[in-house]
Amino acid sequence: MYIPAHFEVDDLAAKHALIEAHSFGTLIVTLDGRLEATHLPFLLDRGGGPHGMLRAHMARANPAWRAFDGTTEALAIFLGVEGYISPDWYESKHQVPTWNYVAVHAYGVPRELDDAGTVCLLDELSARHEGALLPKPPWTASKLDPDYFAKLRRAIVAFEITVTRLEGKAKLSQNKTAADVAGAAAALDTQGDQWSRALARQMRQAMSRGKGC
Numbered sequence: 233m234y235i236p237a238h239f240e241v242d243d244l245a246a247k248h249a250l251i252e253a254h255s256f257g258t259l260i261v262t263l264d265g266r267l268e269a270t271h272l273p274f275l276l277d278r279g280g281g282p283h284g285m286l287r288a289h290m291a292r293a294n295p296a297w298r299a300f301d302g303t304t305e306a307l308a309i310f311l312g313v314e315g316y317i318s319p320d321w322y323e324s325k326h327q328v329p330t331w332n333y334v335a336v337h338a339y340g341v342p343r344e345l346d347d348a349g350t351v352c353l354l355d356e357l358s359a360r361h362e363g364a365l366l367p368k369p370p371w372t373a374s375k376l377d378p379d380y381f382a383k384l385r386r387a388i389v390a391f392e393i394t395v396t397r398l399e400g401k402a403k404l405s406q407n408k409t410a411a412d413v414a415g416a417a418a419a420l421d422t423q424g425d426q427w428s429r430a431l432a433r434q435m436r437q438a439m440s441r442g443k444g445c
């Protein structure tokens with residue numbers, strides 16, 4: 233990923249936080265000389281290596297898992313807030329339209345998990361997202377017939393990626409003046425949707441610290 237110095241996110245905790253907040257990522261692998269992209273919910277283990285570890289699963293019918301040969305690098309992309317910035321929102325003249333966004337790219341070699349690892353992944357994944365639905369009683373795999381659950385597991389491929397390289401980019405108008413950022417953020421706040429307001433908030437935070445996520 234091309235990252236100008238003023239847009240680089242070099243704080244590991246900030247990159248991890250973005251992955252956890254926007255955990256539905258895109259896995260890109262190379263299979264038979266072509267690129268394959270799969271959209272998946274990931275779990276991040278912050279302590280699973282120097283840069284963390286990612287875990288996810290996909291349908292066995294999806295050929296992308298055949299790229300898990302133990303040596304070939306894959307890329308997982310996580311996109312945070314993003315949005316269009318109109319030049320009319322800046323105080324400075326002679327500006328052009330742009331798009332602000334925050335993203336993290338995680339690189340590593342996928343490794344297929346055994347059945348026990350698959351069960352752990354599925355339990356943790358459902359627990360995380362069911363927990364967001366409280367006070368609804370959480371769904372657990374114990375509600376499934378054991379034989380049926382085993383059949384379902386055979387139809388998926390669970391895997392983990394020890395992250396060997398973790399890149400973060402926060403393009404949030406850090407290369408503009410404080411007045412320009414203030415004007416664009418104020419305009420975003422008037423758009424009325426939560427994504428625009430979130431982008432405005434992160435632009436203000438980035439300006440206050442020089443760079444950010």
